Amino acid sequence: MSDNIVAEIKKEYIYDLAKRDERVDGRALDQYRNISIETGIISKAEGSARVQIGDTQVLVGVKIQPGEPFSDTPDKGVIITNAELIPLASPTFESGPPREGAIELARVVDRGIRESGAIDLAKLCIEEGVKVWMVFIDVHVLDHDGNLIDAAALGAIAALLNAKLPNERYDMGKDVQLLVEDVPVAVTVAEIGGKLLVDPCLEEGQITPTKLTIIFNKDDAVAGMQKSGTGMLTSEQVYQAIEMASKKSKEIRKKFLKRS
Amino acid sequence: MKGKPEKLIVKGKRLDGRKLDELRPVKIEVGVLKRADGSCYLEIGKNKVMAAVYGPREVHPRHVQEATRAIVRYRYNMASFSVEDRKRPGPDRRSVEISKVSRESFEPMVIKECFPKAAVDIFVEILQADAGTRTAGINAASLALADAGIPMRGLVSSCAAGKVDGQIILDPMKEEDNYGEADMPIAMVAPDNITLLQMDGHFTKDEFKQAFELAKKGCAQIYEMQRQALIAKYGAEGKR
Amino acid sequence: MSKDLTIPGDLLSGDVRLAGEGTYIEDEKVYASVCGVVDRGEKIRVVPLTGKYMPCSGDVVVGKIIDVRFSSWTVDINSPYEARLHISEYPKRINPGETNQHLGIGELIIAKVTGVDAAMRVDLTMRDGGKAIRSGRLIEISHTKIPRAIGRGGSMINLIKNETNCDIFVSQNGRIWINGREDMVTLAADALLKIEQEAHTFGLTDTIREFIENAKRDRK
Numbered sequence: 001m002s003d004n005i006v007a008e009i010k011k012e013y014i015y016d017l018a019k020r021d022e023r024v025d026g027r028a029l030d031q032y033r034n035i036s037i038e039t040g041i042i043s044k045a046e047g048s049a050r051v052q053i054g055d056t057q058v059l060v061g062v063k064i065q066p067g068e069p070f071s072d073t074p075d076k077g078v079i080i081t082n083a084e085l086i087p088l089a090s091p092t093f094e095s096g097p098p099r100e101g102a103i104e105l106a107r108v109v110d111r112g113i114r115e116s117g118a119i120d121l122a123k124l125c126i127e128e129g130v131k132v133w134m135v136f137i138d139v140h141v142l143d144h145d146g147n148l149i150d151a152a153a154l155g156a157i158a159a160l161l162n163a164k165l166p167n168e169r170y171d172m173g174k175d176v177q178l179l180v181e182d183v184p185v186a187v188t189v190a191e192i193g194g195k196l197l198v199d200p201c202l203e204e205g206q207i208t209p210t211k212l213t214i215i216f217n218k219d220d221a222v223a224g225m226q227k228s229g230t231g232m233l234t235s236e237q238v239y240q241a242i243e244m245a246s247k248k249s250k251e252i253r254k255k256f257l258k259r260s
Numbered sequence: 261m262k263g264k265p266e267k268l269i270v271k272g273k274r275l276d277g278r279k280l281d282e283l284r285p286v287k288i289e290v291g292v293l294k295r296a297d298g299s300c301y302l303e304i305g306k307n308k309v310m311a312a313v314y315g316p317r318e319v320h321p322r323h324v325q326e327a328t329r330a331i332v333r334y335r336y337n338m339a340s341f342s343v344e345d346r347k348r349p350g351p352d353r354r355s356v357e358i359s360k361v362s363r364e365s366f367e368p369m370v371i372k373e374c375f376p377k378a379a380v381d382i383f384v385e386i387l388q389a390d391a392g393t394r395t396a397g398i399n400a401a402s403l404a405l406a407d408a409g410i411p412m413r414g415l416v417s418s419c420a421a422g423k424v425d426g427q428i429i430l431d432p433m434k435e436e437d438n439y440g441e442a443d444m445p446i447a448m449v450a451p452d453n454i455t456l457l458q459m460d461g462h463f464t465k466d467e468f469k470q471a472f473e474l475a476k477k478g479c480a481q482i483y484e485m486q487r488q489a490l491i492a493k494y495g496a497e498g499k500r
Numbered sequence: 501m502s503k504d505l506t507i508p509g510d511l512l513s514g515d516v517r518l519a520g521e522g523t524y525i526e527d528e529k530v531y532a533s534v535c536g537v538v539d540r541g542e543k544i545r546v547v548p549l550t551g552k553y554m555p556c557s558g559d560v561v562v563g564k565i566i567d568v569r570f571s572s573w574t575v576d577i578n579s580p581y582e583a584r585l586h587i588s589e590y591p592k593r594i595n596p597g598e599t600n601q602h603l604g605i606g607e608l609i610i611a612k613v614t615g616v617d618a619a620m621r622v623d624l625t626m627r628d629g630g631k632a633i634r635s636g637r638l639i640e641i642s643h644t645k646i647p648r649a650i651g652r653g654g655s656m657i658n659l660i661k662n663e664t665n666c667d668i669f670v671s672q673n674g675r676i677w678i679n680g681r682e683d684m685v686t687l688a689a690d691a692l693l694k695i696e697q698e699a700h701t702f703g704l705t706d707t708i709r710e711f712i713e714n715a716k717r718d719r720k
Contacts, residue, residue: 002566002576008606013637042388043306045341055294059387061341084349086337088312088383090295095335097350138340138349140385142310143293169344297552316552316580327619371524371533376620378580406508409551409644411533413524414509450509490507494535497505497549497700 003091004206011207018193024204025054029197030244037154037256039162047163047178051155054201057089057143060155062163064178066126066170067134077124077132081110083139083152090144108186108226109139109152112215116184116223118160123179126172133165135178146202149213149226153186157257184223185253186215187245191233196241198248212241216249264439268424275435276305283419283431283478284392288400288489290407298408300489302400305433306390308342311400313408316378329372331379334363336397338386358394365398365418365447365456371411380410391437395420395445398456403486407493415486416455418447419478421471423461428470430478442467446475450483506532512544522546553579553643553673555622559613562638562675563624565603571596573603575611575624578640578673583622585611591626608633610669610677636667636679639689641696643674648699649692656695656705663712664688687715 014024021029033054042048047062069076083106085093098106113119124133137159139152163178190200190208200208209231215224222242227233233241268275278284284305293299296312303309319325336359340347351359362384370380382404384397395418402416422432423442437443442461448454463471506512512523513530520543524533532538536546555561555577563583567574575583585603587594589611594602603609609632611624624630641649649670650657661668666680666688676692678685691708698704 002564002582005564005566005576005606007564007608007638008604009608009633009636009638011606042308042339042341044343044388044390048341057293059339061339063341063346065346082340082349086383086385087314087335087381088293088296088310088385091314091317136340136346138346140339140341140387142385143295145294298550318580318582375580376618378620406535407550409534409548411522411524412508413526413531413533415507487507490535491505494549495505497537 006203006206010203014204014207015193018195018197021195023197025201029195030248032199032248032252033201035154035252035256037158039158045159046166047159047161049155049158049162051151051158053147053151053154053199055143055145056147056151057141058148058151058155059140059142060152060159061138061140062159063136063138064133064163064165065136066131069125069129069132073121074129075125076121077119078134079110079114079119079121079137080134081106081113081137081139081156083109083141085141085144089141093144104226104228105148105152106139108149108213108215108224109137109156111224111226112153112184112186113137113156113160116182116215116217118157118180118182118184120179120181135160135163144202146205147188147199150186150188150199153184153215154252154256157183157185161257183218183253183257184215185249185257186213186224187248187252188213189241189245191231191237196237196244198244212238214242214245214249216246218253220246220250265435268436268439269427269429274429276433280427281430281474281477283481284433286482286485288403288485290403290489290493296404296408298404298406298410300400300403300407302396302403304392304396304399304431306388307386307393307396308388309393309396309400310385310387311397311404312383313380313401313404313410314383315380315408316375316410317381319377319379325377325379328376330370330375330377332363332367332370332372332382333379334359334366334382334384334401336362336384336386336394338389338393342386342389358397361456361458362394362398362401365416366401366405368453368455369413369416369449370405371413374411380405391432391434392420392445394418395447398447399482399486403489406490414449415483416447416449417479417483417486418445418456419475419482420445421475421478423463423467423471428467428474430474442471444471444475446472446479448476448479450480504538505535506538506546507535508533512538512546518544520545522548548644550642550644553577555579555581555583555613555616555673557613557615559672561611561613561624561673562633562669562671562677563609563611565605565607565609568600568603568605570599573599575609577622577624578643578675579622581620581622583613583624585609585624585626589614589623589625589627591630603632608638608677610671633677636677637685637689639676639678639692641674641676641692643672645696645699646670646672646674648704649676649695651705656708659705659709660688660691660712663709663716664691683719687712690715
């Protein structure tokens, strides 16, 4: 489809800009777009957040309901993360079952939540082997203007911070806030012409050969990484990307991810 | 779930304080998405829906295109978190049926002959559901079509009437839908073109007539709000 | 000439002979079919405020090559319909099979629409002043705002050209090509995007002149 083909002179322009440490939307290489987060907007969900990064818009809903534990972890709750790249969000998304892009998105978001230990699954056990809390994190992309992974991951943790265990609905006492033990933040860095830039916008994301997403815990440890794209990175670039992303993750966590 | 309330109408007032012939509060914003050709966000009561239109655009696969006019496609989809019990993602039989009748509510209104071989794609996402999602979706879709500049014979406006405690009401909410005796969503284009009509429950012929007339009044009110939403978006540009 | 906003379905006239663009006829009456501004000239037409570019014979467009075939190119013209550029319409004589040596996927061209048939097959030519664009910058604005970007008698676009010393090519399909000194190209692009944003305001030419002068002063 023509929406996927970036005009050659636009590509050259973005590469030329990168040489001079400039970007197509006027940002510095290490500058994130404006972020806004609204939480609790879906009252039917136990937790929810709408995240905007520039014009990218993602809605994440968290549903929490009792269910049966997996047989190999009878004393642990369950987290299931799902992402839908619905055709409403981009001319390049199509209807149908999730394809590799949506599955990768969901899995990277899931990895951040799981590996950071944001949710202590043992505390989601209601009755060992019989009943545990199932936490469904559903990522609904509304407007795809680049860097969906960061937006989705940010939406997921913001929605979890906003979530309640719905005890009342299931006659188990009062609703309580879901315990969130860590606050993972994902930051994506793209490589263009040897330069690294954070938070690629749509056009940068379309032409970059390589992106690297790094997810940090609140103690600045790395909880997950994902390189995507057909390009390559040098070791030096990987180290540099980690430093850039680490700095941004701290800023974002401090500014946007307070318990609501 | 809590059980059925003893009464859904007390002293002429409904559970949320509305009169029998009163719509829930409506909020509309046109042109809210960057990537879509046209878009609209709409709330009515606790319903929250987003509609986007892409097109006219090329049809894939090619064999579904029509030589002399555009095809219209409509996808109604509920977000997993839009309802009390998480819904499995993806289409189910209900959403396929709603997509079909909703599409048909627009077919006679879109001037398809302007765009041979192309497709007009309408996507409606239910972000929060509280009875009346198909009518909310149609109202939003109608504005997303206008926002995309798709030529139409008029705006499609949609609203339901129902029966609870033996009385005819406008725009049933969740409790009234669950425990009511009838529900009838319609869509229409002024002055008198009905483009969607569904009904389930129990109406006498007199009740039907009363409900039908009430639903049409609801559509007329919705139409005014749709019109205002378009003027809010385009009015400044139109005044040059 | 009165100008007011209409929305689809608004009654415009009882005289069907007046029905122009952006209208339809039903029951012997003329109605608006799109959101736009009514222009009551010889015919009643609705000038749309939104919508996609529809190609017309004679339009000059900026196209993007999206497929290279044996003896033609497929060109995206920012419209629901793709256009075709046959090798015989390329400025130089070339043989079938050599298409990919001349224009590749993602390349931009300036071309003229030579024909649009009932099945919306769109043909282009580059033999009539067309060329490949290999430098400069491309921006896109809504094709409905193109008349504002040009201005009455070209006043707006000449202002920007003079102030920035750039070559600027404004096409019917909403794409604008700008070539010149890097910082001036940026300034021209910013000015054109501002026109798109503020197309509906009064005194736009003055606003833009001021915008450019201020920007130039700030850069000094």
